[in-house]
Amino acid sequence: xxxxxxxxxxxxxxxxxxxxxxxxxxxxxxxxxxxxxxxxxxxxxxxxxxxxxxxxxxxxxxxxxxxxxxxxxxxxxxxxxxxxxxxxxxxxxxxxxxxxxxxxxxxxxxxxxxxxxxxxxxxxxxxxxxxxxxxxxxxxxxxxxxxxxxxxxxxxxxxxxxxxxxxxxxxxxxxxxxxxxxxxxxxxxxxxxxxxxxxxxxxxxxxxxxxxxxxxxxxxxxxxxxxxxxxxxxxxxxxxxxxxxxxxxxxxxxxxxxxxxxxxxxxxxxxxxxxxxxxxxxxxxxxxxxxxxxxxxxxxxxxxxxxxxxxxxxxxxxxxxxxxxxxxxxxxxxxxxxxxxxxxxxxxxxxxxxxxxxxxxxxxxxxxxx
Ligand SMILES: Cc1ncc(COP(=O)(O)O)c(C=O)c1O
Numbered sequence: 270x271x272x273x274x275x276x277x278x279x280x281x282x283x284x285x286x287x288x289x290x291x292x293x294x295x296x297x298x299x300x301x302x303x304x305x306x307x308x309x310x311x312x313x314x315x316x317x318x319x320x321x322x323x324x325x326x327x328x329x330x331x332x333x334x335x336x337x338x339x340x341x342x343x344x345x346x347x348x349x350x351x352x353x354x355x356x357x358x359x360x361x362x363x364x365x366x367x368x369x370x371x372x373x374x375x376x377x378x379x380x381x382x383x384x385x386x387x388x389x390x391x392x393x394x395x396x397x398x399x400x401x402x403x404x405x406x407x408x409x410x411x412x413x414x415x416x417x418x419x420x421x422x423x424x425x426x427x428x429x430x431x432x433x434x435x436x437x438x439x440x441x442x443x444x445x446x447x448x449x450x451x452x453x454x455x456x457x458x459x460x461x462x463x464x465x466x467x468x469x470x471x472x473x474x475x476x477x478x479x480x481x482x483x484x485x486x487x488x489x490x491x492x493x494x495x496x497x498x499x500x501x502x503x504x505x506x507x508x509x510x511x512x513x514x515x516x517x518x519x520x521x522x523x524x525x526x527x528x529x530x531x532x533x534x535x536x537x538x539x540x541x542x543x544x545x546x547x548x549x550x551x552x553x554x555x556x557x558x559x560x561x562x563x564x565x566x567x568x569x570x571x572x573x574x575x576x577x578x579x580x581x582x583x584x585x586x587x588x589x590x591x592x593x594x595x596x597x598x599x600x601x602x603x604x605x606x607x608x609x610x611x612x613x614x615x616x617x618x619x620x621x622x623x624x625x626x627x628x629x630x631x632x633x634x635x636x637x638x639x
Contacts, residue, residue, distance in 0.1 A: 271622045273615075274596060278528045279542040281607065282598065282615045285623060287522035288318075288504060295486065295503050296325035302490035307331050307349060307479065309501030312605045314630035315614070316344045318504060329371070331499045335362035336634030338372070347371045349399070349479070351436065351499065353378070353409060354385040358635070364388035364396060373397035375436040375479075377411045379423055386427040395429045399436035399479055404460045405453075406440040414467045421473050434477030435464060438499075439485050439492075443554025445514020454488055462493035484515040484554075507604035508563050512555040523614075524565050524598035525607065527580065529591045538582040538591050542599055543575040548610060550603035565598040572599060 273282065299306035308322045309331040319330055319341055329347030332338040338348050339362065346369060354360045354374045363385065366372050374385055374396060382398070389396045400417045403410030411417040417435070424432040439457055444450040461478065468475050481489050481498025483506070489498045505523035506516040527542035547562050560571030560583070573583035580599070584590065591597070601607040608614065609631055616624040 273526060273617055273620045273622060276526060276615065276622065278526050278596070279546040280526050280615055281611045282524055282526045282617050283505065284522045285616045285618050287520060291504055291506065291520060291522060292321055292325055295500060296327070298487060299498070300326065304489055304495065305497040307497050307499050308504070309333070309351070309499045310337060310341060310630065312501040312608060313504050314608060314628045315626050316340060316629055317626040319344050328497070331501070334633065335359050336632065337630040338363060338366055339634060340630035342367050342370045349373045349375065351375045351438070353381045355381050357384065357388070360384040360388035361391070364392045364394055368394070371397065373399060373433060375399040375401045377401040377409050377420070379420060382420060382423045382427060382430070386430050389429050393429065395431055397431050397433040398424045399434045399477065400424070400432070401436045402464055404437040404439065404457055406438055408438070408440065410437060414464050417464070418468060418471045418473060421468070432473065434475040434479055435468065436479040437461065439480060439482050442482070442485050443513055445484065447514065450485070450488065454485065454491055458491060458493045461495060465494040483510055484513060486515070502604060505604045505608075508600045508602045509552055509555065511600070512552060518568060521565065521600045523604050523608070524600055525562070526596060526598050529593055529595045529597065532591065532593055536584050538584060540572070540580040540582060540597060540599070541578060542580045543578045545577050545610065546607070547572060547575065547580060547599060547601050548603060548606040549575065550601070550606055552602055562599040562601045565600050
């Protein structure tokens, strides 16, 4: 058993008690509201945590990349790839996932139906399809319900594809729980209800209505018709999630442990975590004071600027003056990107290192033939 103080820095550290609480709370919420929890694993990218989610009742997992699905197929028999299956390589890898894995894709075009249908025919495997709708985020998804219905009909005409549901991602709702979110949720709920009714009238009742995110996690049950939700960030949470009020500061389970390496310039301290350890993600959906992360024990101290290996702590809002060699824990703005910068994550209880695990689904997992 090693103390955290012996670790070389910068190093990503997960507080195992907080992680456990975050996992338990979401699982209990799903049970309470009879919702199927299909967590998005893009946040942790680790089979070890996926197992924890499944043992707490998750019905399956959501992935974004073919590599994530390949890695997770070792621990899970029911995978959703919530990303358009476009390109023969991507579609081919999805269709070649191990036999016995129930695979579903979310898509929003006739072209992607053709691509995944072609790949599925080659490997002779059933692939479930959710037709994705744009209900406000304006990223992917069909904006017009009749066009979504046309895509579902196309899916139906192309076995071994099977139309199994509809999907949307409420990424445009970044307000914390409370009145501004309630107004947007009401609009969303109305839209989802109308879409489900339209599919119903067209004789294409979706078995699954898949939505959900971390900011809307605790209000998913208020969205009419939703049967399945896909939060990802909730396992670790981050500064943005806390700032928008979707979690407490004490729910942030992931930090980057760093060392103060210089205090030579007045009113600032330099740590050994720069953009290659913290990412360069801005705060989104909040007026918070900017920067690229904040100290776990002193949230008023932010990483104001960075080079690749240097992070500059702004000390203008604190009396605290750290010494060279002192350790700090930084809560990143956007944890998913920071996890992806690391091969291995440390699990700690209190100040003691208990375990480590690989970020196994990090990267793309392809080889390039030359
Ligand atoms: C399609 C999809 N579903 C679910 C999620 C999880 O949302 P969150 O990061 O808010 O937990 C994401 C996040 O990017 C997503 O893109």
